Amino acid sequence: MDHYDVAIVGYGPAGATLAHLLGQCGLKTLVLEREGAHYHLPRAVHFDAEVMRVFQWIGIADQMEPKTAIHPGMRFVDGQGNLLLDWPRPQGEGPQGWRANFRFHQPDLEEVLRAHMSQRPEVTVRTRCEVFHIEDQGDQVALRFEDMSRGKVEHVTAKYVVGCDGARSLVRRYIESDMEDYGFHERWLVVDVILHQDKPALGDHSIQYCVPERPATYVRTPGMRRRWEITVLPDEDSFDIAKPDRVWELLSEWLTPDEAELERTAVYTFHSLVAKDWRKGRLILAGDACHQTPPFMGQGMCAGTRDVANLYWKLALACKGLVADPDQLLDTYESERKPNAAEYIKTAVRLGGLINTAGTEEALRAALPAGDGSARMESIAPPIGPGLGDDTEQAGRLFGQPRMADGQRMDDVYPHQFVVVAEAALAEGLTLPNHVALVTTDQSNSADHLARFGAKATVLRPDRHTLGGADTAEELQALLLRVLPNPITTQQPEMA
Structure with missing residues (x-):
């Protein structure tokens, strides 16, 4: 019977990204996927700079970027097209080392993720394999699955099982x-079209049509693809409203049948759910298996990527026996990720309510989180919850990605490592564990990042969240006591 460090159930973007990360850490990883190929039609259409930074880690960012579309921001308008609220997105390279937001075609991403997996000899991918039994045996997990290509039942074991198997997760059960x-x-009709030729009048911005009678969303996606999401009214039949004639009737304000072809129509019920328990023993959840969000912030796939970025290096330390209490370490996955995911979902719910009911600029401004009287909205970036960081307000914040003096991005130079980022004077004479990198203000543009963070120094985890902030050498040394071993080494490193 084959034994693995980690078995991943599900080969969507979250499962594939986790497999890449675990493979980079040297973990023997099995991916089990029920379908024979990735889904060929559009689903998720947005990810942000934090996600692209993770794609940078696994080596696909430069391949994905040309496949994406510029996303200048979102506008909220009333039924007459009057601007109620502007939510601009910064252009150019931002603090994470990438532009703030990307529009993409999910099949493009899945093709790149899967093609790149050939570079991961540690990862075994089995498609057309349906898991039907999972047993946590205390020291390992036993799985049974059917290889549907051969009609054969197989047995494997793993130290841990991660369910990246979607909203109907077997692992969650x-x-x-x-x-x-x-x-x-709420039920919404999702319509994806392919234009016959460009129609500039549609614009590059996402548009939220705040029309209480029939709220709708327009999204520009790469190439000639465009998307509309349209509310389904309570007395409307989900099957009938997705028929082509009815769809073109609903799109008539923007588009005619001779201007485009329908690529996909589907009615979805958007939910706002978060699993109460993300882990039990050696079973762990990630992605849609543990949270489902309305689409109004475009954070569904982003949340799953954040999950696996938080989880992968903790699993590596646990599997390699580099921490005294792996359960305590893995408990921080839920305590850190759950509040962050919940905050994004609550904001999406709030936006959904506004799109459905607000018809005035005043109503929108009053109800949004930063209701400061401005007709502009800023993106939120909630910190992770309590876990490995200290108990200060600065702990758990996502730190930017400095550029080194030679122009390289920091994460390319120091992948999967703990990193001290500090003012040069504060770093003088600093004693570091030999697996912890040091980036100072005279080696990089990190001064800008530290100023934004509000401290003279910080310690970054492999997922680039902070352990806390420091303004003195003593405070920095105290933060270093929280540093764990390097997740990509095979043995615990010696202290320098």
């Missing part, structure tokens, strides 16, 4: 986790 409900459950 074995964990027996209920879902916390934030109250949003």
Whole structure:
């Protein structure tokens, strides 16, 4: 019977990204996927700079960037087209080392993720394999699955199993986790079209049509693809409203049948749910298996990527026996990720309510988080919850990615490592563990990042969240006591 460090159930973007990260850490990883190929039609259409930074780690960012479309921001308009609220997105390279937001075609991403997996000899991918039994045996997990290409039942074991298997997660059923409900459950018709030729009048901005009678969203996606999401009214039949004639009737304000072809129409019920338990023993959830969000912030796939970025290096340390209490370490995955995911979902629910009911600029401005009277909205960036960081307000914040003096991005120079970022004077005479990198203000443009963070120094985890801030050598040394071993080494490093 084959034994693995980690078995991943599900080969969507979250599962594939986790497999890449675990493979980079040297973990023997199995991916089990029920389908024979990735889904060929559009689904997710947005990711942000934080996600592109993770794609940078696994070596696909430069290949993905040309496949994306510029996303200048989102505008909220009323039924007459009057601007109610502007939510601009910065252009050019931002703090994460990439532009702020990207529009993409999910099949393009999945093709790149899967093609690049050939560079991961540590990862075994089995498609057309359906898991039907999972047993946590205390020291390992036993799985049974059917290889549907051969009609053969197989048995494997793994130290840990991660369910990246979507909203109907089998792994979540074995964990027996209920879902916390934030109250949003609505049917929306999702329509993807391919234009015959460009139609500049549609614009590059995403548009939220705040029309209480029939709220709708327009999204510009790469190439000639465009998307509309349109509310389905309570008395409307989901099957009938997705028929082509009815779809073109609903799109008539923007588009005619001779201007485009329908690529996909589907009615989805958007939910706002977060699993109460993200881990039980050796079973762990990630992605849609543990949270589902309305689409109004474009954070569904982003949240799953954040999950696996938080989880991969903790699993590596646990599997390699480099931490005294792996359960305590893995417990920080839920405590850190759950509040962050919940905050994004709550904001998406709030936006959904505004799109559905608000018809005036005043209503929008009053109800949004930063309701400061401005007709502009800023992106939120909630910190992770309590876990490995200290108990200060600066702990758990996502830090930027400095450029080194030679122009390289920091994460390319120091992948999967703990990194001290500090003012040069504060770093003089600093004693570091030999697996911890040092980036100072005279080696990079990190002064700008530290000023934005509000401290003279910080310690970054492999996922680039901070352990806390420091303004003195003593405070920095105290932060260094929280540093764990290097997740990509095979043995615990000696202290320098």
